[in-house]
Amino acid sequence: xxxxxRRVYNLCYRFTGNAAAAQDLSQDVFxxxxxTLRSYQPEYGAFATWLTSVTRNLLVDHYRRTRxxxxxxSIDETPQVDETHSTERTPHQQxxxxxxxxxxxxxxxxxxxxxxxxxxxxxxxxMEYGEIRKVLQVPEGTVKSRxxxxxxxxxxxxQEMGVRPH
Amino acid sequence: MDWNCAxxxxxxxxxxxxxxxxxxxxxxxxHASNCAACSEMLARVSGLIGEMHALKPLPEPNFLARRxxxxxxxxxxxGSDLTSWSGWMALLWQPRFAMGIATxxxxxxxxxxxxxxxxxQLTPADLNPVNLMRAGNRQAHLTYARGExxxxxxxxxxxxxxxLATPEASQALPENQTSPSPDGKQPDTGQREERQFEQRxxxxxxxxxxVWAMLLASVGGSASHTANGSPL
Numbered sequence: 001x002x003x004x005x006r007r008v009y010n011l012c013y014r015f016t017g018n019a020a021a022a023q024d025l026s027q028d029v030f031x032x033x034x035x036t037l038r039s040y041q042p043e044y045g046a047f048a049t050w051l052t053s054v055t056r057n058l059l060v061d062h063y064r065r066t067r068x069x070x071x072x073x074s075i076d077e078t079p080q081v082d083e084t085h086s087t088e089r090t091p092h093q094q095x096x097x098x099x100x101x102x103x104x105x106x107x108x109x110x111x112x113x114x115x116x117x118x119x120x121x122x123x124x125x126x127m128e129y130g131e132i133r134k135v136l137q138v139p140e141g142t143v144k145s146r147x148x149x150x151x152x153x154x155x156x157x158x159q160e161m162g163v164r165p166h
Numbered sequence: 167m168d169w170n171c172a173x174x175x176x177x178x179x180x181x182x183x184x185x186x187x188x189x190x191x192x193x194x195x196x197h198a199s200n201c202a203a204c205s206e207m208l209a210r211v212s213g214l215i216g217e218m219h220a221l222k223p224l225p226e227p228n229f230l231a232r233r234x235x236x237x238x239x240x241x242x243x244x245g246s247d248l249t250s251w252s253g254w255m256a257l258l259w260q261p262r263f264a265m266g267i268a269t270x271x272x273x274x275x276x277x278x279x280x281x282x283x284x285x286x287q288l289t290p291a292d293l294n295p296v297n298l299m300r301a302g303n304r305q306a307h308l309t310y311a312r313g314e315x316x317x318x319x320x321x322x323x324x325x326x327x328x329x330l331a332t333p334e335a336s337q338a339l340p341e342n343q344t345s346p347s348p349d350g351k352q353p354d355t356g357q358r359e360e361r362q363f364e365q366r367x368x369x370x371x372x373x374x375x376x377v378w379a380m381l382l383a384s385v386g387g388s389a390s391h392t393a394n395g396s397p398l
Contacts, residue, residue, distance in 0.1 A: 002231055009226035023230055030234045101221055123218040148179040155210040 005030075007048065007125070008055050014120045015059045017109045025062060029055045045134055052125070053135045056117060063113055107157040115150035122147045169197040174204040182212050 008029050013022035033054055040050050108116050121127045121135060132147075133140045167189055174194055180186045181194050198204045258264070291297060 001235075005231045005234060006223050006226050009230060010223045013224060019227075023227060023233075026226070026230060027234050027237050030238055034238050097221065100217055101224070104218060104221065119218075123215055124221065126219070144179065148176070151179060151211050151214060152175060152207065155207070155214045158214065159210060 004048070004051060008051065011052065011055050011120060011125060012059065014105065014108060014124055015113075015117060016062065017105055021062070025055075025058055029058055032058065045131065049127075049131045049134055052121070052127070052131075056121075056135050059117070060113070103158060103161065103163045104154075107154050107161065107163075110157050111150060111153060115146055115153060118143060118146035119150035119154060123151070167193040169193040171197075171201060171204055174198060174201070175207070178208065178211055182208070182215065 005026065009022055009026045012025040012029070013019060016022055016025065029051070033051060036054070040047070108120065111119065117136070118132065121132045122129075127135070129140050129143055132143045136143060138146075169190075174181075174197060177186060177190065177194065181191060184191075186194065198208055258267070292301075
Protein backbone atom coordinates (compact mmCIF):
# COMPACT_ATOMS: atom_id res chain seq x y z
CA UNK A 1 0.00 0.00 0.00
CA UNK A 2 2.74 2.44 1.00
CA UNK A 3 4.75 1.57 -2.10
CA UNK A 4 1.81 2.27 -4.37
CA UNK A 5 0.93 5.42 -2.44
CA ARG A 6 4.44 6.76 -2.86
CA ARG A 7 4.50 5.92 -6.52
CA VAL A 8 1.17 7.63 -7.20
CA TYR A 9 2.04 10.64 -5.04
CA ASN A 10 5.36 11.13 -6.83
CA LEU A 11 3.75 10.92 -10.23
CA CYS A 12 1.11 13.45 -9.22
CA TYR A 13 3.63 15.77 -7.61
CA ARG A 14 6.05 15.66 -10.51
CA PHE A 15 3.27 16.37 -12.97
CA THR A 16 1.49 19.15 -11.03
CA GLY A 17 4.41 20.56 -9.02
CA ASN A 18 1.99 21.19 -6.16
CA ALA A 19 2.04 19.15 -2.95
CA ALA A 20 -1.56 19.86 -1.95
CA ALA A 21 -2.88 19.04 -5.41
CA ALA A 22 -0.76 15.88 -5.45
CA GLN A 23 -2.28 14.76 -2.13
CA ASP A 24 -5.83 15.38 -3.34
CA LEU A 25 -5.16 13.66 -6.64
CA SER A 26 -3.59 10.67 -4.90
CA GLN A 27 -6.75 10.22 -2.86
CA ASP A 28 -8.86 10.51 -6.00
CA VAL A 29 -6.69 7.93 -7.72
CA PHE A 30 -7.25 5.32 -5.03
CA UNK A 31 -10.95 6.08 -4.88
CA UNK A 32 -11.20 5.53 -8.60
CA UNK A 33 -9.10 2.39 -8.32
CA UNK A 34 -11.47 1.09 -5.68
CA UNK A 35 -14.52 1.86 -7.81
CA THR A 36 -13.08 0.47 -11.04
CA LEU A 37 -11.20 -2.45 -9.58
CA ARG A 38 -13.55 -4.85 -11.35
CA SER A 39 -12.48 -3.48 -14.71
CA TYR A 40 -8.85 -4.43 -14.06
CA GLN A 41 -7.81 -7.51 -15.97
CA PRO A 42 -4.45 -9.22 -15.49
CA GLU A 43 -4.12 -9.47 -19.27
CA TYR A 44 -3.84 -5.69 -19.35
CA GLY A 45 -0.50 -5.85 -17.55
CA ALA A 46 0.94 -5.46 -14.11
CA PHE A 47 -1.19 -3.83 -11.46
CA ALA A 48 1.39 -1.04 -11.13
CA THR A 49 0.99 -0.24 -14.84
CA TRP A 50 -2.78 -0.15 -14.50
CA LEU A 51 -2.46 2.05 -11.41
CA THR A 52 -0.18 4.40 -13.33
CA SER A 53 -2.68 4.48 -16.17
CA VAL A 54 -5.50 5.47 -13.80
CA THR A 55 -3.27 8.13 -12.27
CA ARG A 56 -2.31 9.52 -15.66
CA ASN A 57 -5.94 9.76 -16.75
CA LEU A 58 -6.80 11.70 -13.61
CA LEU A 59 -3.80 13.96 -14.14
CA VAL A 60 -4.95 14.74 -17.67
CA ASP A 61 -8.44 15.54 -16.35
CA HIS A 62 -6.91 17.75 -13.69
CA TYR A 63 -4.69 19.49 -16.23
CA ARG A 64 -7.66 20.30 -18.45
CA ARG A 65 -9.75 21.41 -15.49
CA THR A 66 -7.11 23.81 -14.19
CA ARG A 67 -6.01 25.18 -17.54
CA UNK A 68 -7.92 28.42 -17.06
CA UNK A 69 -6.43 28.91 -13.60
CA UNK A 70 -2.92 28.45 -14.94
CA UNK A 71 -3.46 30.97 -17.72
CA UNK A 72 -4.17 33.63 -15.12
CA UNK A 73 -1.04 32.80 -13.15
CA SER A 74 2.31 34.31 -13.85
CA ILE A 75 4.34 32.27 -16.32
CA ASP A 76 7.49 32.95 -14.32
CA GLU A 77 6.02 31.50 -11.17
CA THR A 78 7.83 28.38 -10.15
CA PRO A 79 6.11 25.78 -7.98
CA GLN A 80 6.87 25.54 -4.30
CA VAL A 81 9.09 22.58 -3.63
CA ASP A 82 9.15 21.08 -0.19
CA GLU A 83 11.25 17.99 -0.40
CA THR A 84 13.00 15.90 2.19
CA HIS A 85 15.15 12.95 1.38
CA SER A 86 16.62 9.94 3.03
CA THR A 87 19.10 10.45 5.82
CA GLU A 88 21.53 8.01 4.23
CA ARG A 89 23.30 10.88 2.45
CA THR A 90 25.47 13.49 4.03
CA PRO A 91 23.85 16.84 4.71
CA HIS A 92 25.73 18.32 1.76
CA GLN A 93 24.54 15.58 -0.59
CA GLN A 94 21.05 15.92 0.74
CA UNK A 95 21.10 19.63 0.11
CA UNK A 96 22.39 19.07 -3.43
CA UNK A 97 19.76 16.41 -4.10
CA UNK A 98 16.99 18.65 -2.80
CA UNK A 99 18.24 21.49 -4.96
CA UNK A 100 18.53 19.28 -8.04
CA UNK A 101 15.09 17.82 -7.43
CA UNK A 102 13.63 21.30 -7.18
CA UNK A 103 15.44 22.38 -10.36
CA UNK A 104 14.21 19.34 -12.27
CA UNK A 105 10.72 20.03 -10.97
CA UNK A 106 10.89 23.63 -12.11
CA UNK A 107 12.09 22.51 -15.55
CA UNK A 108 9.38 19.86 -15.84
CA UNK A 109 6.68 22.43 -15.13
CA UNK A 110 7.75 24.30 -18.26
CA UNK A 111 7.47 21.27 -20.52
CA UNK A 112 4.31 20.56 -22.46
CA UNK A 113 2.11 17.96 -20.72
CA UNK A 114 2.73 15.31 -23.39
CA UNK A 115 6.50 15.56 -23.07
CA UNK A 116 6.35 16.02 -19.31
CA UNK A 117 4.39 12.84 -18.64
CA UNK A 118 6.63 10.84 -20.97
CA UNK A 119 9.83 12.00 -19.25
CA UNK A 120 8.38 11.48 -15.78
CA UNK A 121 7.24 7.95 -16.56
CA UNK A 122 10.55 6.99 -18.14
CA UNK A 123 13.20 8.77 -16.08
CA UNK A 124 11.54 9.35 -12.72
CA UNK A 125 9.21 6.37 -12.51
CA UNK A 126 11.60 4.03 -14.32
CA MET A 127 9.02 2.42 -16.58
CA GLU A 128 9.75 0.45 -19.73
CA TYR A 129 8.69 1.69 -23.14
CA GLY A 130 6.08 -1.05 -23.45
CA GLU A 131 4.50 -0.07 -20.13
CA ILE A 132 4.50 3.60 -21.07
CA ARG A 133 2.85 2.70 -24.37
CA LYS A 134 0.03 1.00 -22.45
CA VAL A 135 -0.35 3.92 -20.07
CA LEU A 136 -0.34 6.62 -22.74
CA GLN A 137 -2.13 4.45 -25.31
CA VAL A 138 0.06 5.64 -28.16
CA PRO A 139 2.44 3.69 -30.40
CA GLU A 140 5.86 2.89 -29.02
CA GLY A 141 7.51 5.05 -31.69
CA THR A 142 5.53 8.03 -30.42
CA VAL A 143 6.53 7.20 -26.86
CA LYS A 144 10.22 7.15 -27.77
CA SER A 145 9.91 10.35 -29.75
CA ARG A 146 8.20 12.16 -26.89
CA UNK A 147 10.75 10.97 -24.37
CA UNK A 148 13.62 12.02 -26.61
CA UNK A 149 12.20 15.47 -27.29
CA UNK A 150 11.26 15.89 -23.66
CA UNK A 151 14.77 15.13 -22.47
CA UNK A 152 16.34 17.53 -24.96
CA UNK A 153 13.90 20.33 -24.12
CA UNK A 154 14.32 19.79 -20.41
CA UNK A 155 18.10 19.94 -20.79
CA UNK A 156 17.74 23.21 -22.68
CA UNK A 157 15.37 24.63 -20.07
CA UNK A 158 17.76 23.74 -17.26
CA GLN A 159 20.62 25.26 -19.23
CA GLU A 160 18.63 28.47 -19.61
CA MET A 161 17.94 28.38 -15.88
CA GLY A 162 21.68 28.26 -15.32
CA VAL A 163 21.69 24.74 -13.99
CA ARG A 164 24.91 22.86 -14.67
CA PRO A 165 25.13 19.09 -14.63
CA HIS A 166 26.56 17.83 -11.31
CA MET B 167 27.27 6.54 -43.20
CA ASP B 168 26.34 10.20 -43.34
CA TRP B 169 25.29 11.71 -40.04
CA ASN B 170 24.17 15.23 -39.13
CA CYS B 171 22.95 17.30 -36.17
CA ALA B 172 19.26 16.62 -36.88
CA UNK B 173 19.90 12.89 -36.81
CA UNK B 174 21.80 13.23 -33.56
CA UNK B 175 18.84 15.03 -32.00
CA UNK B 176 16.33 12.49 -33.35
CA UNK B 177 18.32 9.45 -32.25
CA UNK B 178 19.84 10.92 -29.12
CA UNK B 179 17.99 8.73 -26.62
CA UNK B 180 18.59 5.60 -28.69
CA UNK B 181 22.29 6.43 -28.78
CA UNK B 182 22.49 7.02 -25.04
CA UNK B 183 20.50 3.87 -24.25
CA UNK B 184 22.54 1.74 -26.64
CA UNK B 185 19.59 1.03 -28.91
CA UNK B 186 21.36 2.06 -32.14
CA UNK B 187 22.89 -0.40 -34.54
CA UNK B 188 26.67 -0.50 -34.42
CA UNK B 189 27.04 1.33 -37.70
CA UNK B 190 24.73 4.15 -36.61
CA UNK B 191 26.37 4.35 -33.21
CA UNK B 192 29.80 4.77 -34.76
CA UNK B 193 28.52 7.39 -37.20
CA UNK B 194 26.83 9.34 -34.39
CA UNK B 195 29.94 9.19 -32.21
CA UNK B 196 32.13 10.31 -35.09
CA HIS B 197 29.81 13.25 -35.80
CA ALA B 198 29.66 14.26 -32.16
CA SER B 199 33.43 14.22 -31.87
CA ASN B 200 33.59 16.84 -34.63
CA CYS B 201 30.46 18.87 -33.65
CA ALA B 202 30.69 20.90 -30.47
CA ALA B 203 26.92 21.54 -30.28
CA CYS B 204 26.01 17.86 -30.60
CA SER B 205 28.75 16.89 -28.18
CA GLU B 206 27.51 19.36 -25.60
CA MET B 207 23.89 18.28 -26.10
CA LEU B 208 24.85 14.63 -25.66
CA ALA B 209 26.71 15.46 -22.47
CA ARG B 210 23.89 17.55 -21.04
CA VAL B 211 21.14 15.08 -21.78
CA SER B 212 23.25 12.16 -20.59
CA GLY B 213 23.97 14.00 -17.34
CA LEU B 214 20.33 14.92 -16.93
CA ILE B 215 19.17 11.34 -17.41
CA GLY B 216 21.70 10.12 -14.88
CA GLU B 217 20.62 12.73 -12.36
CA MET B 218 16.94 11.99 -12.80
CA HIS B 219 17.56 8.26 -12.39
CA ALA B 220 19.50 8.99 -9.23
CA LEU B 221 16.71 11.07 -7.72
CA LYS B 222 14.98 9.15 -4.97
CA PRO B 223 11.20 9.15 -4.79
CA LEU B 224 9.83 11.94 -2.68
CA PRO B 225 8.38 10.72 0.62
CA GLU B 226 4.65 11.19 0.73
CA PRO B 227 3.11 12.88 3.79
CA ASN B 228 2.58 10.50 6.69
CA PHE B 229 -1.14 11.16 6.85
CA LEU B 230 -1.72 10.46 3.17
CA ALA B 231 -1.97 6.66 3.36
CA ARG B 232 -4.28 6.85 6.37
CA ARG B 233 -6.46 9.45 4.67
CA UNK B 234 -6.65 7.32 1.54
CA UNK B 235 -7.75 4.30 3.55
CA UNK B 236 -10.36 6.35 5.41
CA UNK B 237 -11.75 7.83 2.20
CA UNK B 238 -11.93 4.44 0.57
CA UNK B 239 -13.73 2.92 3.56
CA UNK B 240 -16.14 5.85 3.61
CA UNK B 241 -16.82 5.35 -0.09
CA UNK B 242 -17.48 1.67 0.53
CA UNK B 243 -19.92 2.53 3.31
CA UNK B 244 -21.70 5.04 1.08
CA GLY B 245 -21.79 2.53 -1.73
CA SER B 246 -23.40 -0.02 0.54
CA ASP B 247 -26.05 2.48 1.55
CA LEU B 248 -28.46 4.04 -0.86
CA THR B 249 -26.25 5.53 -3.56
CA SER B 250 -26.36 2.51 -5.79
CA TRP B 251 -29.00 0.12 -7.07
CA SER B 252 -27.17 -2.82 -5.52
CA GLY B 253 -27.16 -0.99 -2.18
CA TRP B 254 -30.95 -0.61 -2.33
CA MET B 255 -31.40 -4.23 -3.31
CA ALA B 256 -29.13 -5.44 -0.51
CA LEU B 257 -31.18 -3.38 1.91
CA LEU B 258 -34.50 -4.69 0.63
CA TRP B 259 -33.37 -8.29 0.65
CA GLN B 260 -32.83 -8.26 4.38
CA PRO B 261 -35.24 -10.74 6.05
CA ARG B 262 -37.21 -8.14 8.00
CA PHE B 263 -37.87 -5.96 4.95
CA ALA B 264 -38.64 -8.93 2.73
CA MET B 265 -41.08 -10.21 5.36
CA GLY B 266 -42.67 -6.78 5.66
CA ILE B 267 -43.05 -6.43 1.90
CA ALA B 268 -44.57 -9.91 1.65
CA THR B 269 -47.05 -9.13 4.45
CA UNK B 270 -48.13 -5.89 2.80
CA UNK B 271 -48.54 -7.65 -0.54
CA UNK B 272 -50.69 -10.39 0.99
CA UNK B 273 -52.82 -7.79 2.79
CA UNK B 274 -53.38 -5.86 -0.42
CA UNK B 275 -54.35 -9.04 -2.24
CA UNK B 276 -56.85 -10.00 0.48
CA UNK B 277 -58.40 -6.54 0.57
CA UNK B 278 -58.58 -6.38 -3.20
CA UNK B 279 -60.20 -9.78 -3.27
CA UNK B 280 -62.74 -8.83 -0.61
CA UNK B 281 -63.68 -5.34 -1.72
CA UNK B 282 -62.01 -4.65 -5.01
CA UNK B 283 -63.24 -5.30 -8.51
CA UNK B 284 -63.29 -8.83 -9.87
CA UNK B 285 -60.71 -9.11 -12.59
CA UNK B 286 -62.76 -11.81 -14.32
CA GLN B 287 -65.75 -9.46 -14.51
CA LEU B 288 -63.82 -6.50 -15.86
CA THR B 289 -64.65 -5.37 -19.34
CA PRO B 290 -62.81 -2.90 -21.53
CA ALA B 291 -65.58 -0.38 -20.86
CA ASP B 292 -64.73 -0.47 -17.14
CA LEU B 293 -61.31 0.88 -17.90
CA ASN B 294 -62.75 3.97 -19.53
CA PRO B 295 -61.65 6.97 -17.41
CA VAL B 296 -65.22 8.29 -17.34
CA ASN B 297 -66.53 4.99 -16.01
CA LEU B 298 -63.68 4.77 -13.53
CA MET B 299 -64.54 8.27 -12.33
CA ARG B 300 -68.22 7.41 -11.98
CA ALA B 301 -67.48 4.18 -10.16
CA GLY B 302 -65.14 5.98 -7.79
CA ASN B 303 -67.70 8.70 -7.16
CA ARG B 304 -70.43 6.12 -6.54
CA GLN B 305 -68.19 4.16 -4.20
CA ALA B 306 -67.35 7.32 -2.25
CA HIS B 307 -71.02 8.24 -1.84
CA LEU B 308 -71.89 4.68 -0.84
CA THR B 309 -69.18 4.67 1.78
CA TYR B 310 -70.38 7.99 3.16
CA ALA B 311 -74.02 6.81 3.24
CA ARG B 312 -73.06 3.60 5.02
CA GLY B 313 -71.12 5.53 7.59
CA GLU B 314 -74.02 7.90 8.15
CA UNK B 315 -76.46 4.99 8.52
CA UNK B 316 -74.17 3.33 11.03
CA UNK B 317 -74.02 6.48 13.15
CA UNK B 318 -77.81 6.88 13.02
CA UNK B 319 -78.31 3.25 14.04
CA UNK B 320 -76.01 3.75 16.96
CA UNK B 321 -77.96 6.83 18.00
CA UNK B 322 -81.27 4.93 17.91
CA UNK B 323 -79.85 2.11 20.02
CA UNK B 324 -78.59 4.50 22.66
CA UNK B 325 -81.88 6.39 22.72
CA UNK B 326 -83.79 3.13 23.31
CA UNK B 327 -81.40 2.14 26.06
CA UNK B 328 -81.79 5.53 27.64
CA UNK B 329 -85.59 5.21 27.55
CA LEU B 330 -85.46 1.76 29.15
CA ALA B 331 -83.08 2.90 31.83
CA THR B 332 -85.13 5.95 32.87
CA PRO B 333 -88.10 4.15 34.71
CA GLU B 334 -85.73 2.02 36.75
CA ALA B 335 -83.91 5.10 37.79
CA SER B 336 -87.17 6.84 38.73
CA GLN B 337 -88.29 3.81 40.75
CA ALA B 338 -85.00 3.35 42.45
CA LEU B 339 -84.83 6.97 43.41
CA PRO B 340 -87.38 6.95 46.31
CA GLU B 341 -85.68 3.97 47.90
CA ASN B 342 -82.39 5.70 47.94
CA GLN B 343 -83.74 9.07 48.79
CA THR B 344 -85.00 9.75 52.32
CA SER B 345 -87.69 12.17 53.13
CA PRO B 346 -86.60 15.07 55.22
CA SER B 347 -87.38 14.85 58.89
CA PRO B 348 -90.31 16.86 60.22
CA ASP B 349 -88.07 19.32 61.84
CA GLY B 350 -86.43 20.02 58.45
CA LYS B 351 -83.17 18.29 59.29
CA GLN B 352 -81.67 15.48 57.31
CA PRO B 353 -81.68 12.20 59.29
CA ASP B 354 -78.27 10.79 59.95
CA THR B 355 -77.02 7.72 58.17
CA GLY B 356 -77.71 5.32 61.04
CA GLN B 357 -81.39 6.27 61.19
CA ARG B 358 -81.77 5.94 57.42
CA GLU B 359 -80.24 2.46 57.37
CA GLU B 360 -82.45 1.45 60.29
CA ARG B 361 -85.58 2.58 58.45
CA GLN B 362 -84.54 0.72 55.31
CA PHE B 363 -83.93 -2.40 57.34
CA GLU B 364 -87.38 -2.09 58.96
CA GLN B 365 -89.03 -1.63 55.58
CA ARG B 366 -87.33 -4.72 54.16
CA UNK B 367 -88.24 -6.76 57.26
CA UNK B 368 -91.88 -5.73 57.05
CA UNK B 369 -91.92 -6.62 53.37
CA UNK B 370 -90.47 -10.05 54.14
CA UNK B 371 -93.00 -10.55 56.95
CA UNK B 372 -95.83 -9.69 54.62
CA UNK B 373 -94.47 -12.05 52.00
CA UNK B 374 -93.91 -14.87 54.47
CA UNK B 375 -97.35 -14.29 56.01
CA UNK B 376 -98.94 -14.68 52.63
CA VAL B 377 -97.00 -17.87 51.96
CA TRP B 378 -98.01 -19.27 55.36
CA ALA B 379 -101.62 -18.45 54.74
CA MET B 380 -101.50 -20.24 51.42
CA LEU B 381 -99.83 -23.23 53.02
CA LEU B 382 -102.35 -23.38 55.88
CA ALA B 383 -105.22 -23.14 53.45
CA SER B 384 -103.87 -26.02 51.42
CA VAL B 385 -103.22 -28.08 54.59
CA GLY B 386 -106.73 -27.39 55.91
CA GLY B 387 -108.22 -28.49 52.64
CA SER B 388 -106.36 -31.77 52.68
CA ALA B 389 -107.30 -32.41 56.33
CA SER B 390 -110.98 -32.03 55.62
CA HIS B 391 -110.49 -34.26 52.63
CA THR B 392 -108.86 -36.91 54.87
CA ALA B 393 -111.70 -36.66 57.41
CA ASN B 394 -114.12 -37.50 54.67
CA GLY B 395 -112.53 -40.97 54.45
CA SER B 396 -110.32 -40.64 51.48
CA PRO B 397 -106.91 -42.25 51.83
CA LEU B 398 -104.11 -39.94 52.84
